[in-house]
Amino acid sequence: MMEEDDMEEIRAMAQRASFITRDLSSCAPVHAKKRKGEQVAAYEKTPRKMKKKEEEKELIHLLPIKDKSRLIPQSMEKPVQPKEVDNDSEPEEETETVEEVEAGPSLSAEEQLELRAQKLQERKERIAHLGSAILADPHTNIKKVKEMRAMLMETDPSVAVTVRKLVMVSLMEVFKDIVPSYRIRPLTEAEKAAKVKKETKQLREFEEGLVSQYKFYLENLEQVVKDWKQRKLKASEAVSLDCYAGLAEVAVRCMCELMVALPHFNFHNNIIVMVVPHMNDPARKVSEMCCDAVKKLLKQDKLGDASLALVKVVSGIVKSRNYHVKPEMLRTLLCLRIKEVEVKKDTEALKPKQKFMSYQEKKKNLSRMQRKWKKAEEKLQKELMEAEASESKDKKLKLHTETLNIVFLIYFRILKKAQKSVLLPAVLEGLAKFAHLxxxxxxxxxxxxxxxxxxxxxxxxxxxxxxxxxxxxxxxxxxxxxxxxxxxxxxxxxxxxxxxxxxxxxxxxxxxxxxxxxxxxxxxxxxxxxxxxxxxxxxxxxxxxxxxxxxxxxxxxxxxxxxxxxxxxxxxxxxxxxxxxxxxxxxxxxxxxxxxxxxxxxxxxxxxxxxxxxxxxxxxxxxxxxxxxxxxxxxxxxxxxxxxxxxYSVKDMTFNPPVGAPPSKKKDHFTIGHAFLDSELKTQIDQVLATESDLTSLNFAEHRSSSEPV
Incomplete structure (x- = not known):
């Protein structure tokens, strides 16, 4: 048998033991954090109403606030309504006492603007940092283009529209600077398997990454315009539908700039396919922007590849829409640089002839073996010059001929099937320019x-x-x-x-x-x-x-x-x-x-x-x-x-040349006022003004000139 003091000490120790005092229904250790599901389950297990001592008001439980670490229950007091006492009814349950955690204080309008400006400045600095790093060393930092492109998915509603516009324009300028002056073709399997130098490998990685990021960027621009046209946005989108018009306009502007600045690079035909339909856009600003870009492209296209691709797209759009397009779309074709379509046989005079050494010079300065090699080299150079000249000239004329055939096909279709269309003036202007061809x-x-x-x-x-x-x-x-x-x-x-x-x-x-x-x-x-x-x-x-x-x-x-x-x-x-x-x-x-x-x-x-x-x-x-x-x-x-x-045009409703000012008839100097008065009369006036006497005492008749009629 144990004594009473020992039993009391054992009971106290048992109460302090963790495996006894904790809830045994849970298998998790005491120090382990509760998971989200367990928190929700624990919240669901708590009773909605419970008895409260010395409190007559009832609490209405609201939806909880989800914090990073826990769930914050919310509640509000319900006003007490008098009701009849029912003796048979059970005692009324009261809501449990839950500590209400209020949300942070709401910001004023000035504070919100200041916070937005701070966020926007941070995003601008990040864009500038990434852009500078890419331009400083494109071959090494090409992966930073992906980081900048990720900012197109900005989710903060307060700065999402501005940040996305800035990123679009920044990426456009970056690509215009780092894109090479040639088209990048995909590598063949043999080229991939071959061993190359470190510099060549680095260049290939740069070109591959550049083409990949350029493609993704164009897809992002196209998706923005497509979402705006279809008026379909995701529920989680941070930008409202009303703000998408500005985003789409910037996206179209970026595509127009790239189409004009990079006609030699990859995906140029894809950009043309995206831009040309917007020449017929109902929005006047977008339509004018695309038409101006197409005119610039046609004016600067010397060889004719871009012009041919653009004319094909225009022809398909005009035919598919049954000639219901804006006349400006056809007026852009007036900027085509086509002056001749006939192939000339004489191609030797296209380039200046290269001066070769004469026989006497070769005999004097070169050995027999050197003369032999020099002869073979000059023969090869002549063949290369002839081949290059004839090929480039023939290719240009062939492209121009094909382009002009498509243009005339567009014009003749409209003359035949849509003579009462609004496109007829544009067709007649085009025929007037290219009729000699x-x-x-x-x-x-x-x-x-x-x-x-x-x-x-x-x-x-x-x-x-x-x-x-x-x-x-x-x-x-x-x-x-x-x-x-x-x-x-x-x-x-x-x-x-x-x-x-x-x-x-x-x-x-x-x-x-x-x-x-x-x-x-x-x-x-x-x-x-x-x-x-x-x-x-x-x-x-x-x-x-x-x-x-x-x-x-x-x-x-x-x-x-x-x-x-x-x-x-x-x-x-x-x-x-x-x-x-x-x-x-x-x-x-x-x-x-x-x-x-x-x-x-x-x-x-x-x-x-x-x-x-x-x-x-x-x-x-x-x-x-x-x-x-x-x-x-x-x-x-x-x-x-x-x-x-x-x-001498007067479109501005101004005279051309401007009308000169009429000659001035004013005197060079003016006489002081008191000089017109007689000296005696002036003395009397000064005396009257000084004494403030009656003005009727002045006699002006005495001081009139003798030549003046009475």
Whole structure:
């Protein structure tokens, strides 16, 4: 038997033992951390309501807050509502006392802006650090491109949009700097298996990583634009749908920059496929951005690879959308650098010939074996030069020919199937530029189509002018060998001139001046004098109501016509008498009797408010002399009518040249006021003002000049 003191000591030790006092239902050790599932289970096991002593209010348990280390229960007090006491009911359970942990204090607007600026500055510094490291040593730090590209997935909602835009633009500039000047091709299995130097291996790793990261970057840009178009975002996306428009615009801008800056590098055709459809985008800013980029690409493309790829994509889009595209898409094709499509056989003169040693020089300076090797070397160099020149020239002409065939295919499809489309003006402009490169087989059919378009009456004046311009470009190129008299097109232009609106003539004056140059000046041997005089009179008539820039261009065109047809000066002589009456409203230039009238409009234009118009009018009245009295200055006489029209343009609604200030009529000095007064009168005025007496005591009549009438 144990004594009472020993039993009490054993009981106390047993109570302090961990394996007795802890919950035996759990197999985990005491020092082990509880897992998330166990925390949730423990939370679920706690009773929602329990008795509380000396407290009448009830707590409503809310959803808990999930912290990094634990779950923070939340609750709020429920107002006590009086209710009837039910003796049979069980005692009311009260909610358990749970310690409520309040969240951190909410930030004010200024603090939030300051916090956002701090975060944004950190991201900018990181972007700058990565970009500097990549540009400093691209071969070693190519992996940092992946780190920078990972920032495109920024998840902080406060800075996500800005950071992603900065990363897009930064990566674009980085790729423009580190991309080599050649296309990187994938290695073959034999090349991968072969042993190479350390430098070669490092270069291959750099090229492989560069192509891989460049591809992923383009895919990211494409995905941003695709998400914006489809209006589909993930629920966890940190950027709202409204902000995606700005992101997509930056992505399109980056693709346009890369398309223009890196036409020689990999995936260039893929970029073209992504950019060209956005030329027809409903957003005007995006559409203009893509059109400008395509124009730059076509202007700088010398060989023709990029132009051919772009024209193919444009042709597919125009056909797939059933010709419902913006005219700007077709107007970009006017920037194609295609001047010839015929293959020339003589390719030896394409490059300057290399100077080789003569036989005497070889015999004097070289040994027999050296002369033998030198002969073989020079023969090989000649063959290489010939092969290189012929191949590059033939390849360029072949690409240009194929490109132009696709362009004409687009134009002819629209002329055949969509003559009432908004694309027709752009098609006519394109035909006017490239008409001299069309095959002779299509000339008759194309001229018939253009004539029918004008006769149908559905075209505007600008479109009709483009048809006329196209017809004469065809006849001025390869069409010179054809025996065709385009009298009907002269009649169309003569008729259109009177219908041109004075308000809109400025927009169409450039086309009219180009048509006049091709129809009258360059074809002066095929044009009769009566026809030239009729155009001279009608142009003088419409110059009375046009803007000054158009009037200058028209008078310059009249000067050119008078030089091309010297006998037209009969219209400046008032003493000449013809046989008939001038018919100004007749639309046939051959039968309106222009020789029976005079250019009286020049007298009105001589008093024009524009100084250049006055100069041209006075010059024409004297017969447009090339030298001597009445001749024009060199700046005006050597400029073409179209160039003068552009030089004196008034698109900004300003005078060109600016009107000088009127001469000042003010005096150089002013007389002081009291000098106009008589000395005695001034003395009296000063006395009155000093004494503040009655002003009626002054007698002004006594001090008037004797010459002044009373």
């Amino acid at each position: 069309i095959n002779l087989e299509f000339f008759d059919d194309l001229l018939a189509v253009l004539h029918n378009l004008i006769v149908c009456g559905d075209l505007s004046n600008r479109e009709s002018l483009h048809c006329i311009q196209t017809a004469f470009h065809i006849l001025s190129g390869q069409g010179d060998v054809l025996n065709i008299d385009p009298l009907k097109f002269y009649t169309h232009l003569y008729k259109i001139l009177l219908t041109l609106s004075a308000a809109r003539f400025t927009e169409e004056a450039g086309i009219v001046l180009q048509c006049l140059d091709v129809m009258l000046t360059k074809r002066r041997k095929q044009v009769t004098l009566l026809r030239a005089q009729a155009f001279l009179k009608r142009l003088s008539t419409i110059s009375l109501h046009t803007m000054p820039d158009a009037a200058v261009g028209i008078l310059a065109a009249n000067r050119t016509i008078m030089h091309a047809f010297p006998k037209s000066d009969i219209m400046l002589d008032n003493e000449m008498q013809g046989s008939g009456v001038y018919l100004p409203e007749l639309d046939e230039p051959e039968y309106c009797n222009p020789q029976n009238t005079s250019l009286w409009e020049l007298h009105s234009l001589k008093r024009h408010y524009h100084p250049v118009v006055r100069k041209f009018a006075a010059h024409l009245m004297r017969g447009a002399p090339s030298e001597g009295g009445g001749s024009l200055s060199v700046e005006l006489s050597r400029r073409l009518p179209v160039e003068l029209f552009e030089d």
